[in-house]
Every structure is written in structure tokens, then in C-alpha cells.
Amino acid sequence: MKADYEEHDAILIARCMMQIKAKFDTDKGLNFIQQYYIHQGLKKFGNNGKDAVDKELRQMLLRDCFTPEFVKDMTASERKKAQSAMMLLAEKQ
Template sequence: MMKIKAKFDTEEGLNFIQQYYINQGLKKFGDDGKDAVEKELRQMLLRDCFTPEFVRDMTASEQKKTQSAMMLVAEKQFKKTNKGCLVYQGDGTREWLLQEDTASPTALQEAITTTRVIDAHKGRDVLTMNMPNAFIQTYMPEAKEGEDRIYMKITGMMVQILIDMAPEYRKYVVLENRKRVIYVRVLRAIYGMLQSSLLFYNQF
């Protein structure tokens, strides 16, 4: 998985940042990679982004719609530090989410590029702003009566890391195909959810 980051420096051109799945990231970055994963999970716990639940308390429909969590690890180009990013694999939710609930209010890339060209041509000063952790500051709406709640399952190496950080999660571990899984109910918009952008936008 690749992400392109432009520095707008004619000498250095474009930087390509490689993001690794957790297994690959830990092999490449070692303890620094693990620290990045732990920092990301700790932030999720502190912000109450999800809460563990027993599978027996979920409906069959909720179990079927549960999506996996994916942890990505990358190296920040400027600070030479590692960053973990927990992602909800939201592609699988397209079949039951309405388009009006997932429409992104963000500007088209073509529109942004056009205005940048005009700004550069006219020599304008441009101010940009980044809002850290924007999505996870946004609460998910409560499920109405008869609606399914949103769940995510944590698998692989993340299970042990999460248990080490929050031992109370241990009792929620279940085995699926001989692999440990923890089901969590999503309480805040997480990166990767198709509805995250619109939920964040609607706060203002």
C-alpha cells in the first residue's frame, strides 16, 4: 500500500512513503515499530474509540457485517520516527450503506490542484491547517431500534498487544479457525469507515 506525499520542492520532488501491514512493519522497524503500534492502540483506548463485547451478545446480522481492523506502520519522512495507524476495513460495508450516508464532503483533487496553480501564478500566500485525529474525535450515532450496531474484529498480533495493554480484554478473546479474535463495538469514527468523513463534517 503506497501513499504519495508532495513536498513541493523542485530539488527533491516527490517522496513516497511505504506503509506496511503490522507483521511486515514489526519485522522492518523492530521495537520502534512495536512502540508505534502500542501508541496508536493506547490512543484508541484513551479516547474510548471502541468497547469489547461478547459474541453471544451480538445478533447474527451484526456478526456477518463485522469488518476487520488493520494496523499499518510507516516511517515519517521528516522526523524519521514510526507511526501506527489503525484502519477499519470499510470496503465491505458498501453493499448495505446508503450513498447519502457515505458521500464525502471533501473537495475534488482536481479542484485543489487548479486553485494551487492559480495561487502559484499570482504569487499568493496560502495557509493550510491539519486537525490531528479528526475522525476519532467524532462519535458514531447511536443505533436506532432494529438497526445493527457497528462492530470490528481485532485479529493477529494486535490481540496480544491489546491484552498486554488492557488485560480486561482477555476474557473477550474467541477462537476462529484456531486464531484469536476480539470483537469490539465501534464508538467513534475510525479511519477507513466510509461514513467517517461525513460524520466529521456534520459536526460543524
């Protein structure tokens, strides 16, 4: 498995992410960002959305975040879990 970060770097990044999440976990924070399911997001953002999805998927593949599998080889439970892990698009402010 390829590692881009040392363990202490990952811990620091996780803490920063938690602090950011805590700041936006308010009524104002919830209104700050609008997320779209992939098909809606691609309609709204067009080529910019396509480029963002491409970039994100490339990063995930390079970091070995998942292993591609054929749907026919998955159990019903695995398919259900995969469906709930849909990609969302959000416009950065």
C-alpha cells in the first residue's frame, strides 16, 4: 500500500478536519454548502464538475482507497453498501 503521509501527519490532518466540521456543524454552517448527487452535479457544473470528479477519482485510485470489483461478483450486502457510498459534488466557495 502506498503511503503519502506519515502517521503524525495523518493525525494532524484528521484533527483539522474535525475542527472544521465542528465549526460548520451549526445552522449557518449547514447552509454554507450545497451538495449534489453526481448526475445532478454534472448537469449543474458541466465540464468543471466532470474535471473535479476525474481529479478526485484519480487521487483515490493513486492512494489505493478502493479496489474495483465487478458487480456480479458482489454479495447483495456489498452492493447495498456500495450504493450508499455515492459520490457527491459541491461547489467550493
